[in-house]
Structure formats: structure tokens, C-alpha cells
Amino acid sequence: MNVPTMAEMMAQGKQPEVLFWVGCAGSFDDRAKKITKAFVKILNNANVSFAVLGTEESCSGDPAKRAGNEFLFQMQAMTNIEILNAYEVKKIVTACPHCFNTIKNEYPELGGKYQVMHHTQFLKSLLDEGKITVSGGSYKGKKITFHDPCYLGRANSVYEAPRELLKKLEVELVEMKRCKTNGLCCGAGGAQMFKDAEKGDKEINVERTEEALELKPKIIATGCPFCNTMMTDGVKAKNSEENTEVLDIAEMIANASDL
Amino acid sequence: MQYIPNIIFAILLAFAGIFFAKNVKKLIRNIKLGKDLNRSDRKSERWKNMTMLALGQSKMTKRPIAGLLHIVVYVGFIIINIEVLEIILDGLLGTHRIFSPLGKMYNFLIGTFEILAFMVLFSVIVFWIRRQILKIPRFWNKEMKSWAKNDALYILYFEMVLMSLFLLMNAADYNLQQLNAEHYTHAGSFPVSQYLAPMLSGLSQGSLILIERSAWWLHIIGIFIFLNYLYYSKHLHILLAFPNTYYANLEAKGKFTNDKNVTTEVKMMLDPNADPYAMPEEPAEGEVPEKFGASDIFDLNWTNILNAYTCTECGRCTSVCPANITGKELSPRAIMMKTRDRVEEVGKNIDTNGSFKDDQKQLLNDYITPEELWACTSCNACVEECPINISPLDIIMQMRQYLVMEQSAAPQELNMMMTNIENNGAPWQYNQMDRLNWKDE
């Protein structure tokens, strides 16, 4: 797999068009790594000039900030900004809505001003520029629902890019009752991913998965590694793995094009 | 003798006015207990926001039934206030229907008020049914007990009585006009009360005047009471919805504030030229060292307190909160209500003692528990849902910051997550040097 790092690029005197910010989940989590690879396959196939930071990348600081540790967040942010600025990065794409939100909204005040895109927005722009073609493949006509990640949807008002990609995949898109601005959280945000839930009578991811499964979709599509984990666990908890798969839109596009 | 009613009226009006002004002063003082925050930028966007949300109620109709009925009550409330102006002038000058020389226009106005009053009455009854008979869940959450529950009902009863008095007054007036009673000029049109009029038609002129006058007095006294009840009620939103939407946050919802004090410290820590052994600057005598996050209302900013006073306790936020839906302690509405309760407590403390005297209490623990704070997923559903742009999330995050940065009181798993970020740049225990391993797997 061709994954150049910024350091390698710089050594060759090259500047990539876009930096792919992989994120912690995308780098280490087994499920999320598949999303990372699918996205890289699409980038390579479309001859996008990109690079990653590799071992120079560090946590964006989002979970620290949402947990209330402003110190740790700003330490992470400023360290990252120093590296990004040293490489004169202008444009960043990431498959993690949490990294996307933090870098886009919270880094500028700390000295990190970049054009930041979520991978669904980026894929949509590749499509518009004719650099990739998306068609249904094995997904054609399949019933699919999209779970809006909070940090993509409500936090940044991105609702259409993922849906337009799904339309290109020629799927039968069915919406949950709570979608778009009304979307229900998967339960992972605000650093909940890293702790047990407070005492209650249900897990949030189960509540959300039940809503999705009511539609009897073949696939629950998402655009966030954490939503992906939560919904996958939810589907398992409801013993529905046989009927319903949880996939990132990048994976679907890569699969549909046999990448 | 004949001026006695005018004088009584003037005294009542003055009392109502003075009492109201006192409460407004107190309100402003209490809001200013919060920290400074500059929201004087982007004026045109702010006006637009206020016009859409407060004046135009654009978010209310997201729930169509409640939204439409609310608009009826709101429009009724505003327009019927023109009538109150006439009542006040009549009261002070001893006139009757002072605007009646407006002729056709006047008839049209009175007719409109009547129809509105009837629609308001109808809406308010439906509101009551929704609360008390249909028991819509968001009105029955556990924070909706005692005062919160009664407050909502009192106002509904109040509106019912006020609107009925208005219609009764007109019905008696209509009869008196038919009898050509002295003073009772032929004016107004009575599309609603003409149907009530026959009920009173057998009465003598004296009784009719008694009914008309009683209804008139009760109606206006009721309005004075209502005005001064606002401060103690969730109905303060009638006034505060306007400044609250004007001063609301205009940034993307995902953008949380970066603490400037932290920025300064982190910059110093990362500066290779800084002397690592330099002592942190001692705060000057009498100066309180900067505290991170919020444990009491003084640490919040003034918009948080304005939010708390503006909250209508409608519970829309709580009904969409993933934590609350799944049975957790957290309810964003309760966060707002508890904040207001604490602000009120502090306000009373200041009223009694001249300035705030430590009462060994604070917003954290005495009102809002860490369990509530840690249940939040920061999903912004509450913020999105609130019809008047209140952010419970902002308060939750500031209080989390206090728990973590001042008390190191995060749940154990979160401490582990943060230690991992500190040591190896990821929330899990993986080595930063392995970050690119996926490429060859």
C-alpha cells in the first residue's frame, strides 16, 4: 500500500496536496484500520497527492477536551500545530469527525489554520471533479440507513455529503425517525467511548441500533470510527450480525469499485 | 369622591411598576454575577437570530401542535397588550373606552382582541389537557415537581381567568350599551362576547355595571400581578427570550471555547526558552488565583446565567437527550433549573448580607452531581432542540473542567485514557512509533 509520510515527501522536496489525518482510532483500532485502508485505496486509485504524518501524528486532543482536561487538549493541539505548520500543511482530510471538528474549529485560535474536510466531503469533491466514479456494484438497490455522527452533523452541519455519496451507490436510502439535526448520538461522544456509562436502564448504542434495525437495513452506514464501533456492538447485542452490517461510506465506495 | 377610583388605580399602577423595576434590577445584578464574555460582535447576525427565534418562533413549530398553540398564545399576548394600554389610560383618566373615537378602526381592534382572547383561552385549555390529562412525558420528568409543576399550571389558570374576565367585561359592556347606560358609549364589536351577553341580559343596569366594573378591575389587577409574578416563574422567558437569542452563541456547535488562561500556561511550558525552574507568578495580595472550570455560578459566564433565567422548562432538550432517554441521572433541563435555583439562592444571600457571604454551598454537588455531568455525550442534541438557543452543554463542560483540572476527579477509566494521551499520544496504550503499522498489515 502506497502511504507516503510528510517526512518522506519533504526529503524528496515534494509538497502533497492534502494531508490525511488518520487519527488514533484509524491508526490503532482493528475495525477502524479497515476504514483507513479503504480510504487510502480510493486516494491512490484517484491519484490524489496525499501524505500522512505517520509516527509524527499524535492524538488531536478531542477526548481530553471533552473529558474536561483543557490542559492536555491544548498541549496536544499546540504540539500537533507545530508539526503541521512546520510542514506548511494547507489542507487536511480525516475520516474521524472528532478530529475533523477539533482541528477545524478549535485549532485556529491556537495557531493552526487549515482547510479541514471530513472524508465524505473530500470524496464528494473528488466525485464532483470527476477524479473518482462511484456506482452501486454489490450495493445497488440494497436497503441502507445512515447514522449521522454528532460531530459531523449537529456540530458542523454536514448532512448532505455522506447522503449524496450513498445515492451514487444506488442504494435504497431509508432514514431513521431521528436523523440529521435530530439524529440520536451513538453514545461514544464526550469521551464516553473510554468509560462505562453511568447507571441507567439501557445503553445508548442499543437504543440507537434498535431504531436502525427497525428499518431492517442490510447496512448501517456511518462516517465515524466510534459510531462504527458503537453500532457494531449494538448489532451484536441484538444478534443481528447475520442480517445487518455496519460499514463506513469509504469502505462501501472502495468495495463497490473492487479496490 | 369621584376621583377615588383614579387615585386607587394610579397607586396600584405605581406599585406594580416599582416592584417590577426592582425585580428587573435584581435580575440584571444576578446575571452579572457571571464572568464577563464579549458577545457584542456580529450584530446583524444577532438581530437576525433574535427576529427568527424569539419574534418569529421559528424553532417552536418543530413540534407542530405545541408550536402552533404557543404562537396563538404569544400573538394574543402581544396584541391584547394594546388593549391594556387603553385600560391603563381609562383607569388613570376615569374615561371609558378612550380609544373609541377611532370609530371603525376601534371596532375592528376590539373584535380582533376578542377573537384572539378566545383562541388563547382555547389554546391554554389544550395546554392544560396536554399536561394533566394526556400527561406528555416531558412534563412529568422527575425535576417537574412542586414549584416547577405548579408554576406551569398557575400560569395556565391565570391566563384562563384573565381571558374570561376580558370576555365577561365586554359581554356586560355590550348589554349596557344596548340599555343606553350613561358612560357606556356605543363602541366596539363583540364577535365572541355577544354570545355570552344573553346570559346577562335579565340583569338590572346596576348589576351589569357591577359585573363590568369588577371584571375590569380584576382583569387589570390580574395583569399587574402577572407582570410581577414573571420574575419568580419560568415565564420570564416572555421577556428574556429576546436578549437570550440575541446573545446566543453563533459559532459551530462543535466548537468549544479554548480557555485563554490555559493557553498562556501551555505556551510557557512549550517554550524552549522558558526557564523550567522559574516559580509561577504568585498572585498579588488579595487577588484570587485563577480557577479552571466552574464549581459555582460565579465561575460561569453571564450568558449561562441568562440562559438559566430564560429556560421555559419545556423539557424539549431532555426529551432528546440520549443520556436521559436511557435512564441516566442527567437531564439538561434540570441543569438549567438547578443553575437558576443556585443563582436565586446567591441573590437572596446578597440581598440579606449586602454582599455574598460564604454559605458553604456551591452549584457542584449541592445542586448538580458529578454523576449527571459524566453522563453527557456532548452530542449537542439539547442545544439543537432548545427553541430559544439555550446551551446546557456549555455549563456541563465547564463543570467537568473543574472536576478534572481542579479536583482530578475524573472517573478512573478517563484518567487512564488521559495518561495514555500524555505518554503515548493516543487514548489507548499503543506506542506512538506503531502509528503507521496499519499500512503493512
Ligand code: SF4
Ligand atoms: S449534549 Fe449532553 S446533555 Fe445535551 S443532549 Fe447530549 S448528552 Fe444530553
Ligand code: SF4
Ligand atoms: S433549555 Fe431550552 S429546551 Fe430545555 S427546558 Fe429550557 S427552554 Fe426548554
